[in-house]
Amino acid sequence: MEEKAIIDLERLLKAYDKAGWKHAFRLKEGDVYQGYIDRIEDGVLRMWDSGPLASEEILQVPIQEIDLTTLAYLADGQEGWIDFEAA
Numbered sequence: 001m002e003e004k005a006i007i008d009l010e011r012l013l014k015a016y017d018k019a020g021w022k023h024a025f026r027l028k029e030g031d032v033y034q035g036y037i038d039r040i041e042d043g044v045l046r047m048w049d050s051g052p053l054a055s056e057e058i059l060q061v062p063i064q065e066i067d068l069t070t071l072a073y074l075a076d077g078q079e080g081w082i083d084f085e086a087a
Contacts, residue, residue, distance in 0.1 A: 006043045006063065006064070009043075009063045009064065009066075009068075010040050010041070010043070010063065012068070012086050013037075013040045013045055013063060013066075014040055015086070016037075016071050016073065016084050016086075017037045017040065019073050019075065019082075019084055020073030020074050020075040020082065021036070021073075021074060021075065021076065022034070022035065022036060022050065022073060022074040023035065023036070023037055023047070023071070023072070023073045023074075024070075024071075024072045024073070024081060025066055025067065025070045025071050025072065026066075026067045026070040027061070027065045027066060027067060028065055028066070028067050029065070033047065033049070033059065033061060034049070034050055034051065035047045035048045035049045035050040035054070035059070036048045036050065038058055040063070043062060043063055043064070044060050044061065044062055044063065045060075045061045045062075045063050045066065046058050046059070046060050046061075047059050047061065068086075071083070071084035072084060
């Protein structure tokens, strides 16, 4: 993936991070991730997993593998998952 495209994806995912306090998405291959974003840099989304089987390590997800149509988040004062819509 070209560098400009990765920078654009990072910008989009940083807006997604600011939208809520907990995040969920699918990878293009189908795996589901849910947790707390730590940071997004160098083409990688780093996040803490959540749930009873959560890893104790920060997960590192290459951003080009994320299915952007599945981005959802939880936000204060809202009930349930909210689909993220890029402006």
